[in-house]
Amino acid sequence: MNAKKIRGICRPIRIILGTALVAYAVYSGNNWFYLGVIPLIAGLVNFCPLCKITGQCDIMGKDNN
Numbered sequence: 001m002n003a004k005k006i007r008g009i010c011r012p013i014r015i016i017l018g019t020a021l022v023a024y025a026v027y028s029g030n031n032w033f034y035l036g037v038i039p040l041i042a043g044l045v046n047f048c049p050l051c052k053i054t055g056q057c058d059i060m061g062k063d064n065n
Contacts, residue, residue: 010051014043 021036042048 010048011043011046014039014048018043 018036018038018040021033022040025031025033025036
């Protein structure tokens with residue numbers, strides 16, 4: 001699968017997931033859900049820590065089948 005396609009799919013998912021977790025933290029008062037800030041920031045700045053660690057979807061745009 002193309003790296004740009006992976007990054008294109010992951011970014012909105014990270015933003016939605018992060019927003020949902022932070023919203024639930026505010027609603028429930030459970031501080032652990034504030035960890036949703038991590039995927040939210042990762043989505044906003046377009047940086048995927050998991051992709052960086054695994055090397056599966058690098059910025060070069062290589063085809064990773």
